[in-house]
Amino acid sequence: MIRLTDVQKAFGSNRVLRGVNLHVPKGTSMVIIGGSGTGKSVALKCVLGLVTPDAGLIEVDGKDVRSGDRDAFLARFGMLFQGGALFDSLPVWQNVAFRLMRGALKRPKAEAREIAIEKLRRVGLKPDVADKLPAELSGGMQKRVGLARAIAAEPEIIFFDEPTTGLDPIMAGVINELIREIVTEMGATAMTITHDMSSVRAIADNVAMLHEGVIKWTGPVAQMDASGDPYVDQFIHGRAEGPIEAVR
Numbered sequence: 001m002i003r004l005t006d007v008q009k010a011f012g013s014n015r016v017l018r019g020v021n022l023h024v025p026k027g028t029s030m031v032i033i034g035g036s037g038t039g040k041s042v043a044l045k046c047v048l049g050l051v052t053p054d055a056g057l058i059e060v061d062g063k064d065v066r067s068g069d070r071d072a073f074l075a076r077f078g079m080l081f082q083g084g085a086l087f088d089s090l091p092v093w094q095n096v097a098f099r100l101m102r103g104a105l106k107r108p109k110a111e112a113r114e115i116a117i118e119k120l121r122r123v124g125l126k127p128d129v130a131d132k133l134p135a136e137l138s139g140g141m142q143k144r145v146g147l148a149r150a151i152a153a154e155p156e157i158i159f160f161d162e163p164t165t166g167l168d169p170i171m172a173g174v175i176n177e178l179i180r181e182i183v184t185e186m187g188a189t190a191m192t193i194t195h196d197m198s199s200v201r202a203i204a205d206n207v208a209m210l211h212e213g214v215i216k217w218t219g220p221v222a223q224m225d226a227s228g229d230p231y232v233d234q235f236i237h238g239r240a241e242g243p244i245e246a247v248r
């Protein structure tokens with residue numbers, strides 16, 4: 001469904017992506033791990049076209065993402081941004097239903113609101129949150145509103161950038177299960193970035209580790225513990241000692 005071939009991206013002298021190769025089969029869940037600042041968020045933004053790569057090819061469903069109709073392309077995606085990126089002047093339910101209130105997916109207002117409340121419930125938020133503004137919510141609640149928005153239009157492809165960061169362990173478990181369900185029941189293709197190893201194990205079919213601008217290791221999650229890759233081992237065990245330098 002998604003294929004990156006030799007994708008490169010630099011910001012000035014900062015060579016972030018130095019030839020990323022990655023394949024995410026349709027209906028599977030890929031989790032990207034890697035140190036802070038290694039380019040995980042940039043890689044997702046390249047697929048969406050929010051960041052333009054300097055070189056390489058990105059294909060979705062066999063088509064170069066630079067070709068074709070942009071609106072139709074984006075309509076297939078849902079995205080949870082790492083920083084939430086909620087619209088701060090819109091109440092929660094209108095954030096969640098944003099796409100359902102305009103364009104091709106436009107529904108009557110009452111129906112859009114109903115769908116929003118149902119999606120809020122799926123991320124563990126009560127209906128009374130619907131009419132609040134994002135600033136009135138805690139950080140973890142805002143994250144969950146972002147998640148509800150990402151899944152609201154039931155997209156084919158969903159990107160989650162740090163979906164469980166800032167959530168308590170129980171809520172993180174709920175969100176992990178939700179992501180798993182979206183892939184297995186709705187047949188969506190998912191790419192998730194996380195630092196949370198319990199989340200990796202709960203969500204992933206396949207794992208890819210980004211380090212120094214390339215995919216250092218990728219494989220089925222069941223093979224991660226026996227990868228034999230010292231970078232992967234250091235990362236998944238959170239060791240200070242190893243080939244990955246702690247100062248970046």
Ligand SMILES: Nc1ncnc2c1ncn2[C@@H]1O[C@H](COP(=O)(O)OP(=O)(O)OP(=O)(O)O)[C@@H](O)[C@H]1O
Nearest residue numbers: 011014016034035036037038039040041042043082
């Ligand atoms: N728009 C931008 N302009 C300049 N530099 C950028 C931009 N976006 C990202 N970078 C740089 O690219 C590098 C990778 O950033 P990115 O956000 O992808 O990291 P990350 O792997 O997602 O890290 P984290 O785990 O902390 O979220 C960083 O050095 C960052 O400063």
Ligand SMILES: [Mg+2]
Nearest residue numbers: 040041082161
């Ligand atoms: Mg990031």
